[in-house]
Amino acid sequence: MELRHLELLRDLAHYGSVTAVARATFRTPSAVSQQLKTAQRDLGAALVEPDGRGIRLTEAGRILAAGGTDVAAALERVRASWDAFRGDLTGTVSIAALPSAATFLVGPVLQALAGTGIELALDDQDVAEAEFAHLAADVDIVIGHSLTGQRPAGTDGLLVSTLAREPLDVAMGVRHPLAGHTRIRPVDVVDSDWIGVPVGYPFDTVRLAIESVTGTRLRIWQRLRDNRLIETLVASSDSLAILPRFTTPIGDGLVLRELEGVPATRYVSAILRPDKAERRAVRHVLDQLRRVGLARSGPLTVT
Template sequence: MLDVRRLRLLCDLSRLGTIAAVAEAHTYTPSAVSQQLSTLEREAGVPLLERTGRRVALTAAGRVLVAHAETVLAALEQTSAALAALGTGLSGPLRIGAYPTAVRALIPATLVALGQRHPGLELMVTELDPVDVPAALRERRLDVGLLHDYDAVPVEPDPTLDAVPLLDETVFLAVPADGPTDSLAATRDATWILASPGTLCHTATLQVCRTAGFTPRARHHADDFATVLALVAAGQGVSVVPQLAAARPPAGVRLIALPTRRRTRIAYRHGAATHPAVAAFVTAIRATASDTVN
């Protein structure tokens, strides 16, 4: 009988590429991961890994097992969902991951609605950058999470997860209210407030500006949109902010709509869509998003 926990390790090795990365993802030691994979090979009865020095690659049998393991893991999620649906009421933990703007603008009202309808749920929220959500879902640290991307820099869907749309937001150019700027092109020589290099917001802003024919000149870096808007109001530069973060801009900020959109999706593991707690969260946060953005 093949052990499900070891199958997950093999799938993670296929995705992450190294035993060290798998060990880090699961807070194991590399030797512990190696031992578990060796045991899985004995259970399978065929070699699953090819070792060359410190490098490890999946054999043909290993790749076949990974493909079937993904199906098995999705089936287990569906089974858990079916069993949960037989209960008389929702109870137990629901672990939610969301990016900071959503935690501020969407999650509180969603938690209130869920708590009123399903008082047996133990709702737990973790603030995460969207790039960290897929791994947290795969490693079962989350049950549901929010992802986003920009149409200017689309992100390929994670093949190990399912996702449904939540928001499609306008993106705004935020400029000082007393300034003459009336378009993105007019900010060519302005100073900019950018997100930290390497973040999706930073990459999206660079791409939006490059499409307009220039590279923004950064003076400040800030990842919290409330801070960004405060800096704009203080005349420290211009920036790009999504609609969810710009609902109540401070005095001294003028917003100019851009053709760019930010798209948010609700993600969960394959097979978890019909889990009553996941379905309840999707319904509640969609209602909150509709009331907040529309």
């Protein structure tokens, strides 16, 4: 039983296809297929079976894929113990992060890492909630978010550590009729135009909750991803939007008002593959992210 075969099955379980594994591991599909054939021959079992126009793991394949994850985690634990023995806290830790979360988390972490042997490689990723889990195969830490719970959708089998709990507010221009309110009720906003996010993105959950409570469909005239662009458009129009409290700059024509009567809080979480979570440098960076998140949002209630 070779480690490379277990790693291949683990990758197939995560990426779902030979083509996707080849792309992620910088190989050709034919090379991946050939390794899969070799693994089936050496192990004496069918590891995949046809599934429509693609393939899926058999029960034997799933057992070995899970074993591949366990073996990889065990190897990283040994490396972490060896690094601790040598007093070695070095290396590059790669992070894929939602920009609005990285904005308040990563700066203080960089300051805390100054003078250590750890470097961060940061990539900004603004994707739908269920897509954050897929990024975990390619980086050490993924920073994502969810409005439905502390564990983002699709993260089964991955480690999830909640970093912060952040309120989401209604953003509007200073001249909007609702700007004089301290808090906003769902019924107050049904007649306004909205700038939303793409369907499937966590902030859209607030829109759905408002529609459910009021029985009225909101008028969404734009769906955008970039918060800075949304801020500019809201400040210069009569439109409303849902924006995060910690990083939305008020002033310059923009105000935030608390929304009551519907869930309007997001959980910002770190998502890691179990083997990568064993690295000593990764654990240190994760601890720093937790420290910064706790200082910003206060203690978290476990759900």
